[in-house]
Amino acid sequence: MSEMTTSHKAASASAVSVIARDTLLTAVVALVLAVPFIGLKSDSVGTALTLVTRWPLMLAMVGAVAAGRVLVSLWRLRSAAKAQRATAHTAAGDAKASLAAWGNSHMKAIGFAGFALAVVLPFLPFSNRYVVDIGTTFLIYVMLGWGLNIVVGLAGLLDLGYVAFYAVGAYTYALISTQAGWSFWVCLPLAGTFAAMFGLMLGFPVLRLRGDYLAIVTLGFGEIIRVILMNWVDFTKGPDGVSGIPRPSFFGAPFSRSAPEGVTTFSDLLGIEYSSMHRVVFLYFLILALAAITNLFTLRMRKLPTGRAWEALREDEIACRSLGINPTNVKLSAFALGAMFAGFAGAFFATRQGFVSPESFTFMESAIILAIVVLGGMGSQLGVVLAAFALVVLPEWFREFEQYRMFLFGAAMVAIMVVKPTGVMGHREPTIRLHPVGKSKKPEAAR
Amino acid sequence: MSAATMIQTADDALLDVEHLTMRFGGLLAIDDLSFTARVHEITSIIGPNGAGKTTVFNCLTGFYKPTVGRLRLCHPDKGEYYLERMEGFRIAQVADVGRTFQNIRLFPKMTVLENLIIAQHNRLMKASVFALAGLLGLARYRVAEKAAVEKAKFWLDRVNLTARADWEAGNLPYGDQRRLEIARAMCIAPCLLCLDEPAAGLNPRESLELNELLLSIRDEQGIGILLIEHDMSVVMGISDHIVVLDHGRKISDGDPAFVRNDPTVIRAYLGEAEDGEGADA
Ligand SMILES: Nc1ncnc2c1ncn2[C@@H]1O[C@H](COP(=O)(O)OP(=O)(O)O)[C@@H](O)[C@H]1O
Ligand SMILES: [Mg+2]
Numbered sequence: 040m041s042e043m044t045t046s047h048k049a050a051s052a053s054a055v056s057v058i059a060r061d062t063l064l065t066a067v068v069a070l071v072l073a074v075p076f077i078g079l080k081s082d083s084v085g086t087a088l089t090l091v092t093r094w095p096l097m098l099a100m101v102g103a104v105a106a107g108r109v110l111v112s113l114w115r116l117r118s119a120a121k122a123q124r125a126t127a128h129t130a131a132g133d134a135k136a137s138l139a140a141w142g143n144s145h146m147k148a149i150g151f152a153g154f155a156l157a158v159v160l161p162f163l164p165f166s167n168r169y170v171v172d173i174g175t176t177f178l179i180y181v182m183l184g185w186g187l188n189i190v191v192g193l194a195g196l197l198d199l200g201y202v203a204f205y206a207v208g209a210y211t212y213a214l215i216s217t218q219a220g221w222s223f224w225v226c227l228p229l230a231g232t233f234a235a236m237f238g239l240m241l242g243f244p245v246l247r248l249r250g251d252y253l254a255i256v257t258l259g260f261g262e263i264i265r266v267i268l269m270n271w272v273d274f275t276k277g278p279d280g281v282s283g284i285p286r287p288s289f290f291g292a293p294f295s296r297s298a299p300e301g302v303t304t305f306s307d308l309l310g311i312e313y314s315s316m317h318r319v320v321f322l323y324f325l326i327l328a329l330a331a332i333t334n335l336f337t338l339r340m341r342k343l344p345t346g347r348a349w350e351a352l353r354e355d356e357i358a359c360r361s362l363g364i365n366p367t368n369v370k371l372s373a374f375a376l377g378a379m380f381a382g383f384a385g386a387f388f389a390t391r392q393g394f395v396s397p398e399s400f401t402f403m404e405s406a407i408i409l410a411i412v413v414l415g416g417m418g419s420q421l422g423v424v425l426a427a428f429a430l431v432v433l434p435e436w437f438r439e440f441e442q443y444r445m446f447l448f449g450a451a452m453v454a455i456m457v458v459k460p461t462g463v464m465g466h467r468e469p470t471i472r473l474h475p476v477g478k479s480k481k482p483e484a485a486r
Numbered sequence: 487m488s489a490a491t492m493i494q495t496a497d498d499a500l501l502d503v504e505h506l507t508m509r510f511g512g513l514l515a516i517d518d519l520s521f522t523a524r525v526h527e528i529t530s531i532i533g534p535n536g537a538g539k540t541t542v543f544n545c546l547t548g549f550y551k552p553t554v555g556r557l558r559l560c561h562p563d564k565g566e567y568y569l570e571r572m573e574g575f576r577i578a579q580v581a582d583v584g585r586t587f588q589n590i591r592l593f594p595k596m597t598v599l600e601n602l603i604i605a606q607h608n609r610l611m612k613a614s615v616f617a618l619a620g621l622l623g624l625a626r627y628r629v630a631e632k633a634a635v636e637k638a639k640f641w642l643d644r645v646n647l648t649a650r651a652d653w654e655a656g657n658l659p660y661g662d663q664r665r666l667e668i669a670r671a672m673c674i675a676p677c678l679l680c681l682d683e684p685a686a687g688l689n690p691r692e693s694l695e696l697n698e699l700l701l702s703i704r705d706e707q708g709i710g711i712l713l714i715e716h717d718m719s720v721v722m723g724i725s726d727h728i729v730v731l732d733h734g735r736k737i738s739d740g741d742p743a744f745v746r747n748d749p750t751v752i753r754a755y756l757g758e759a760e761d762g763e764g765a766d767a
Contacts, residue, residue: 336621339621340621343614343621343627344607344610344611344614345611345614347596347600347603347604347607348604348607348611350593350595350596351593351596351604351607354592354593354594354595354596355591355592355593355594357549357587357591358587358591358592358593359575359604360548360549360574360575360578361547361578361584361585361587361591361671362578362584362604362605362607362670362671362674363575363576363577363578363579363580363607363608363674364575364579364604364607364608365575365579366575467595467596467654469596469597469599469600469652470600471597471599471600471603471635472597472599472651472652473599473635473639473642473648473651473652474651474652
């Protein structure tokens with residue numbers, strides 16, 4: 040008995056010393072960083088530049104960092120103890136129902152509920168123009184997340200330049216519609232096709248690259264496209280952007296109060312009073328449909344040889360080759376199809392804004408889309424929705440904290456990677472089962 | 487070497503390795519190696535660590551381009567292929583050469599069944615007409631997928647993994663992973679199966695089961711097996727033909743009885759192996 044308490048005491052004493060050491064180290068690093076970043080601040084008084092010191096603020100910040108480190112250590116300690124207890128009786132560990140496990144077993148229901156909610160959203164009592172607008176932005180990011188999920192989540196190809204394909208889609212519609220006057224519905228497939236071709240263009244040179252090297256080249260590709268859009272002034276109008284992009288019509292019926300001779304407006308077509316909301320709601324449903332198609336396509340693709348080969352490539356390229364799978368085709372199809380959906384989303388973006396410029400396609404956009412995929416849990420469709428909500432809708436709600444947006448963004452990333460490195464919904468559902476879930480014996484069911 | 491005279495370039499040859507040489511910079515990993523493997527036979531390649539056994543497999547399956555040499559595969563149904571001229575994945579896709587790896591290479595996050603289905607990728611890809619028939623849910627694809635599942639089931643049963651078919655492959659015990667990798671290689675319907683130390687890390691009971699599995703594959707599937715193995719009891723027990731390598735050179739070639747009594751082998755190899763066996767027992 041006494042022996043046990045002493046060993047317990049010794050263990051906790053060593054834990055305390057480890058925590059103290061980690062905390063001290065963290066505080067020292069924070070202090071070194073905080074002196075130039077927070078402690079000293081240059082201020083211009085009139086024309087002179089003076090140095091202002093902010094020691095109290097700096098110390099408070101360092102204290103906060105140290106406290107955070109203590110919390111993380113304690114949390115680690117607790118989860119390690121928990122893991123130990125879980126292995127002690129595995130049955131309890133298996134039965135532990137995480138959010139991901141629950142989500143996966145009810146995936147269909149959650150999907151339908153989410154879709155139903157999205158469909159009725161514009162008609163809910165609290166829905167105004169603002170809500171529907173945010174919903175549209177949200178769905179654009181969900182669609183982009185789903186598209187990138189093919190490349191990063193399924194095929195495991197780290198792509199930091201995804202926004203380039205979004206830009207290609209947007210400019211395809213912007214330029215063709217303003218120059219040639221083609222309608223949105225003709226340009227939409229064209230935008231997807233062009234973006235897919237750019238996907239192949241990126242795919243060929245990076246066939247032999249993986250991981251970090253691939254990330255760097257795709258990052259460069261994204262920048263190249265942006266710089267071209269910026270500097271090829273004759274063709275793209277450069278930094279001024281393309282304006283006067285036609286808005287979409289309801290299969291020929293424009294959303295306007297009055298129409299030229301021989302054309303029926305949307306409100307006349309339905310015999311209802313004109314409202315500027317019609318177009319907003321129509322755009323909302325358009326992106327909802329596009330996003331839904333992206334999702335259905337990916338879900339279906341996962342269960343087909345191409346999709347399975349994407350995942351196999353992510354797992355082990357050498358094994359793929361030994362099974363006679365051509366890695367070139369697998370990679371190129373992932374790049375091309377992922378890019379295609381970005382192209383569709385880009386065309387939608389252009390018609391929604393009526394204006395595109397290179398500024399909309401910076402690296403920041405790629406980073407946000409990638410963050411959505413990674414935070415959501417690579418490969419998880421529901422995870423993308425949750426992460427897009429957290430990264431796109433929440434900042435919109437908390438506009439007062441605008442200046443902290445990037446900070447919260449980073450904090451959320453770090454928190455997720457500490458708590459759940461595989462992402463919010465980091466659990467993979469098999470594409471095919473031999474034993475139906477309900478009937479299989481316990482160990483498999485709990486997995 | 488007297489053993490060199492043992493080579494027969496008979497008509498029933500499945501694989502003819504001629505003057506294979508592989509050089510890595512200054513290192514001669516394989517030095518003018520020639521041997522023949524036949525259908526319905528287990529041909530073992532043995533030799534101490536670093537002798538160049540895995541390198542032979544990597545040349546055969548297109549992961550390395552041989553510096554010199556000819557690798558002629560006489561496919562029983564399709565005709566002749568010169569493997570040294572073929573791109574890596576086409577050796578498995580067209581010439582039907584399957585292999586496993588010394589360090590198991592499964593798709594760890596995917597299930598056991600999925601691992602076996604992916605091995606049938608090319609056939610399913612054809613049936614799905616580049617995913618189109620699959621996307622539309624045409625019967626043509628559904629039939630093909632069903633056949634693929636049946637084939638997977640057959641091999642699951644053979645390697646005793648039916649109950650664990652929906653497990654993540656990475657969560658299987660080590661011995662199960664080894665057998666799954668063999669089943670996966672069999673799912674590409676190979677005419678030549680190359681196994682790189684399949685018994686490594688297995689306990690004696692698992693090792694015995696593996697022997698039976700390999701013998702039954704040889705007898706029922708009518709294919710040739712190329713086996714790299716350290717465990718002498720496995721090698722002597724099931725091989726029809728043994729090639730002994732040392733420092734990249736072939737020092738002996740013949741049936742187990744011949745190799746066991748070859749003085750060169752006893753001097754260069756079995757002397758060490760006997761110590762190893764003593765330690766094992
Ligand atoms: N890719 C490579 N580059 C350089 N040397 C290699 C390479 N692959 C194998 N070797 C060398 O070739 C020799 C034979 O290796 P290997 O075929 O793995 O031996 P083993 O008979 O143990 O399977 C070793 O000396 C190894 O270091
Ligand atoms: Mg080896």
